[in-house]
Amino acid sequence: xxxxxxxxxxxxxxxxxxxxxxxxxxxxxxxxxxxxxxxxxxxxxxxxxxxxxxxxxxxxxxxxxxxxxxxxxxxxxxxxxxxxxxxxxxxxxxxxxxxxxxxxxxxxxxxxxxxxxxxxxxxxxxxxxxxx
Numbered sequence: 001x002x003x004x005x006x007x008x009x010x011x012x013x014x015x016x017x018x019x020x021x022x023x024x025x026x027x028x029x030x031x032x033x034x035x036x037x038x039x040x041x042x043x044x045x046x047x048x049x050x051x052x053x054x055x056x057x058x059x060x061x062x063x064x065x066x067x068x069x070x071x072x073x074x075x076x077x078x079x080x081x082x083x084x085x086x087x088x089x090x091x092x093x094x095x096x097x098x099x100x101x102x103x104x105x106x107x108x109x110x111x112x113x114x115x116x117x118x119x120x121x122x123x124x125x126x127x128x129x130x131x132x
Contacts (some may be wrong), residue, residue, distance in 0.1 A: 013053060013078065015121060016060035020046045023057050023118035030097060030117075031080060051080065062117075067120025077114065077122035085111050085127035 018024040024046035025034040033055065037047040040059075048055040070076055082088040089103060092115065100122065101114035112126045 001051070011054065012056055013075075014056045014058065015119065016064060017057050017119045018060055019118075020044070020057040020059050024048055026118050027055065030095070031093070070122045077124045078117075079124040079126055081126055081128065083127070085113065085125055086127050089113055098114075 019041050024035060027041050027048055027050055028035060031050060033048040033050040035046060036049050039045040042058045044127060046057045085103065097115060100112050100116045103113045105111050110126060110128055112124055114122055117123050
């Protein structure tokens with residue numbers, strides 16, 4: 001089949017964690033993700049819906065390497081779009097969640113800030129569209 005006729009769409013992001021339940025709790029508490037499923041007893045995977053993105057958080061084997069410190073090759077971060085980045089950052093600050101990279105005006109139509117989630121996952125908050 002010709003590649004021009006193929007269609008791709010995002011299905012999920014797959015994360016590994018030493019404690020998938022605790023990691024999932026972070027995404028639920030901080031970003032309002034919704035827990036969809038837990039697999040295994042004890043839990044070996046938690047499935048979340050994070051703003052329409054399915055996130056699998058799987059139990060990492062004991063011998064797996066620690067996450068690389070950004071910047072690095074491979075998946076560098078997860079980007080979460082917000083309508084009002086100032087309100088989002090005020091909410092994070094009120095809950096004691098520090099930023100890894102402060103608010104930056106990348107260009108007139110894009111403002112970003114970064115925080116670190118569980119297991120070395122870097123998370124970007126971004127507001128597109130510009131502000132007066």
